[in-house]
Amino acid sequence: MSREALSHEQRDQVKKIADALYQRGPGMAFTGAGISTESGIPDYRGPNGLWSRQNPTYFRDFLADPAVRLRYWERRRARYPVLAAAEPNEGHRALARLQRAGFLDVIVTQNVDGLHQKAGSPPDRVIELHGTAHLIRCLSCEARWPAESFDPGPPGTIPSCPWCGGLVKEATVAFGEPVPRKLLEQALALAEATPVMLVVGTSLAVVPAAHVPRRAARSGAFVAIINDEPTPLDREAHIVVRGQAGVTLAYLAALLTGDQLEAEQQLPIR
Numbered sequence: 001m002s003r004e005a006l007s008h009e010q011r012d013q014v015k016k017i018a019d020a021l022y023q024r025g026p027g028m029a030f031t032g033a034g035i036s037t038e039s040g041i042p043d044y045r046g047p048n049g050l051w052s053r054q055n056p057t058y059f060r061d062f063l064a065d066p067a068v069r070l071r072y073w074e075r076r077r078a079r080y081p082v083l084a085a086a087e088p089n090e091g092h093r094a095l096a097r098l099q100r101a102g103f104l105d106v107i108v109t110q111n112v113d114g115l116h117q118k119a120g121s122p123p124d125r126v127i128e129l130h131g132t133a134h135l136i137r138c139l140s141c142e143a144r145w146p147a148e149s150f151d152p153g154p155p156g157t158i159p160s161c162p163w164c165g166g167l168v169k170e171a172t173v174a175f176g177e178p179v180p181r182k183l184l185e186q187a188l189a190l191a192e193a194t195p196v197m198l199v200v201g202t203s204l205a206v207v208p209a210a211h212v213p214r215r216a217a218r219s220g221a222f223v224a225i226i227n228d229e230p231t232p233l234d235r236e237a238h239i240v241v242r243g244q245a246g247v248t249l250a251y252l253a254a255l256l257t258g259d260q261l262e263a264e265q266q267l268p269i270r
């Protein structure tokens with residue numbers, strides 16, 4: 001993906017977000033697939049996403065049908081190495097930098113790629129609402145293994161739990177599988193209390209995750225949205241930046257944690 005320059009209008013909008021974080025922060029961030037596409041991770045739900053081209057796996061089918069489990073594990077064997085090798089981009093790094101500088105507290109993410117933590121965000125300050133692809137879990141005994149130490153066996157086989165024989169899958173929330181209640185309640189409580197909500201790279205189409213930024217809006221937070229397409233929350237947002245996550249967040253972080261000159265010099269002026 002090529003890096004776009006920010007227009008004068010976009011820069012003015014980002015400056016207003018910086019002002020809000022400076023005056024009212026620390027805020028929180030809510031992120032989706034759009035922040036990771038620049039790291040080469042496909043947007044599973046976007047128009048070019050893998051799920052648009054291949055049938056998604058529904059949780060009830062995974063439980064009921066060995067053929068679905070076989071297909072799931074064939075895909076996982078093919079996809080996971082791409083995800084494991086992905087590197088965080090300037091957007092992830094900018095959010096980590098804002099956390100270190102005290103302008104952002106928690107990041108709530110719908111992504112399962114672990115790139116916020118890989119970029120330096122403290123693991124206890126990242127809430128992964130949809131779980132993580134870097135862990136495998138047993139659906140029966142809840143045993144968990146790091147993905148790199150779990151051997152799924154050769155292609156054409158379906159792995160099972162070595163302790164209890166139960167079904168295993170990656171520790172992500174599949175279609176039709178509930179978001180862990182405690183995690184969701186924690187994210188909603190933080191959203192209710194946050195003075196600034198920064199929404200990045202998500203079209204807010206997936207519930208209940210999308211309730212998190214909405215809760216912040218309803219509770220009076222300053223809401224800023226950085227996304228390349230419209231979202232249902234745009235009308236309630238104070239600032240909407242239509243653009244790439246990476247360059248926009250890099251500019252925001254430079255404004256707040258560098259000096260103005262560094263921020264201006266970083267970017268070509270369009």
Ligand SMILES: [Zn+2]
Nearest residue numbers: 138141161164
């Ligand atoms: Zn088990």
